[in-house]
Amino acid sequence: MDIEALRVAVGQQEIDTVVVAMTDMQGRLQGKRFHAQFFLDEVTEHGTEACAYLLAVDTEMNTVDGYDLASWDNGYGDFALEPDMATLRVLPWQPGTALVLADVMALDSGGPVRVSPRQVLRAQTDRAAALGWTALAGTELEFLVFEGSYEQAWDQGYRGMVPANRYNADYSVLGTGRIEPLLRDIRNSMAGAGLTVESAKGECNPGQHEIAFRYAEALTTADHHVIYKTGAKEIAASRGYALTFMAKPNAAEGNSCHIHLSFRDAADGSPVMAGDGPYGLSPLGASMLAGLLAGLRELTLLLAPTINSYKRYASGSFAPTTVAWGPDNRTCALRLVGHGPSLRVECRVPGGDVNPYLAVAGLVAAALSRVPEAQGAAGQLAELPPPVTGNAYALTGLPRVPGTLEEALALWESSALAAEAFGADVVRHYATMARVELEAYRSAVTDWELRRYFERI
Template sequence: MRKPPLTLEQLRVAVAEGEIDTVVLALVDMQGRLQGKRFHAPYFLEQVAGHGSEGCNYLLAVDVDMNTVDGYAMSSWERGYGDFAMVPDLTTLRRVPWQPGTAMVLADLEWLDGSGPVVASPRQILRRQLDRLAGHGLTAYAGTELEFVLYRDSYEAAWRRGYRDLTPANQYNVDYSLLGTARVEPLLRRIRTEMAGAGLTPESAKGECNLGQHEIAFRYDEAVSCADHHVIYKNGAKEIAAQEGMSITFMAKPNPREGNSCHIHFSVRDSERRSAMPGDGPAHLSPTGQRVVAGLLATMREFSLLFAPNVNSYKRYQPGSFAPTTVRRGTDNRTCALRLVGHGEGMRVENRVPGADVNPYLAIAALVAGAVHGLDQELQLGAECTGNAYDDARAERVPGTLRQALDLWRDSTVARDAFGDEVVAHYANQARVELAAFDTAVTDWELFRGFERL
């Protein structure tokens, strides 16, 4: 069992000594956001740590704006919008350095009637796929590389301006530039050090191509811990930026320049925690590694809804943008959807399809499900791409729209076998709601194009 960053006994001591007065109990919603409650720390210790709390079950049945929407089996006006139980996972208990006097713990969701976990909750979806992978004697490790664009405007100022004419933290491409990233190092340093104080393991920070774009990378870890750290970092980075009078966006495509990616590094390990990926086969993969990669490729289109969940997600997929457009794999080839990197124990596959708007639990669950599919079916690995995958006219395409991804997901036998009808229907409805909202919106593009001239 992993040692938590903060034990319950350490929390009791910190509360008694006046170091901690608030405990945040957080669940992960469909969009990968943290929702929950702040508790007075003594009350948390007395009542919540051992018994949990309640939260309205609409938290897994609303859109991005928290509007109640129809089509969800678990939650509706007809069902009365009841509660589910928020059960603290005390292995995730940690200090929150950017919020003085505060600790945080993530919650798993269960039904109040005792019937079990909420199967459509993101953490449960990932755990279910890991259980399936364990049937092959394997466990999954992952690392997410989140890019963001940083602006010198506060979130409130950006809202008032309609998110137009904002000032990026850098005025030119600072990809790998030490001079350019030094301009914002005080903020980057604060994020790194305070995430370390929360029990995460930062590795590095670097500039990226878009104006004001940066990336902070964290240690490769067990799949659930990787996803937990992802959502804590993403929420915390926004809070820290806000405290500094700045704003960060993790939108997949916030402007016409390079989008924000979330490359996910992925591998499987055996019961002794040794990598099961390397071997003497194609691309230096073992038979297990070959089947895993073949399964990821075979399921990528049908699972793309979990890699790219929003209308905006699909704006990234442009030739020459370092975001993939074809379902190909290649050794250290950044034009491919799957890039094989590392060697020996460090061998892994990098999925370059997700954007920074991804829900990490769902995306990693899709990778695990793809790996299990490849192992179950003993899939063979096809030829790799050694050139420009954007130019491969014979390759299957990464879905170009959310509507296409929804159709593939909803009609997928593999998705239903892996995730079950309830999960497929739940996240299909999320996409349907997103598309319905977008279809009724009038965009700036339409106004500028048609207000006078049409």
């Protein structure tokens, strides 16, 4: 939908509400609902404002210390939300409603707020564009569906929840048929919102499913990702289900978010990474894959942002533990898939809790870190280590995927790659986010501790 189509829809009383939303650090949509005519009269030209604390709070929306952007010391002022009209679309699951995503801008300078997730990704895709390349990405999100509402799950302390499927329904047509009305509603609603839906399938954990969407330019994919997550939850709630993208909701298989990455020449659309070298890689593609391998541990904080993220990583779980690559090898952190123009790298580290803007930005930055031209210098392309063709879980002597948020934070703060690619302000901002998460976790007393120690210690 463009702005003229919106004017027509408003005039015909088909649209009465426009949501203006930014994406916060946790990958959630935050914003305002406007009367559609006011949006057309005022917001399209002047934008709107929101409290800068939206990029300086924890998951519970608590104000916390440590952020340069917003604090009690500087009075928690506003920043501007500038609608990106290219993202304007109807939301079929919210009658009479359209949505537009916004870029976060500073009120004083009018420039972008660099720590905003959408701006973090823009900065990296701009680096690729300066080389004449377009970064392409696709995200594959898994989710678990439980019977009953979100409110019921909250009130019962998330105990005794009943999955929508009682058994492993991986690829099962019968199993997905059990909740096809929900899956169909999500698929068709997302298509109506302008996303290109590919398929839906069952997954391993009881009640677990995946809906796949076509790849796109990296920023578009991240935009679609956050719209889909919000929409899927709202549609599930309307049908009496609670749907979660949490990385590890229970002891069974967690929810992954595999991210596919490739690059195309912006002028003629030819693939940058594919060639006639080993495994179908070009020399440049091999060097990019080497960069991804070298940078993965340092940038894991962008791929696994919560305490819960790290509980996915276990041998035999299809969540990686070893920083390795392999052609079509699902035991590796980086899986090379596709052939010819479709050749791409699949990063299997992120879970369903990932912020797609930050994760894709990290992968683009790592890939470009071994491209001499991207570093402003001539030089040799990096040599790609040999692939792993067997069970990567069983290997010793290779780098490991960070096992805790503490480890990922330490690697992030000491990373020369992160400092160079993102800047000290972005590194400091997301280090603060991780530190806040860790301190909240350390202060919590869990059900596990009560059961284990209350009487018997």
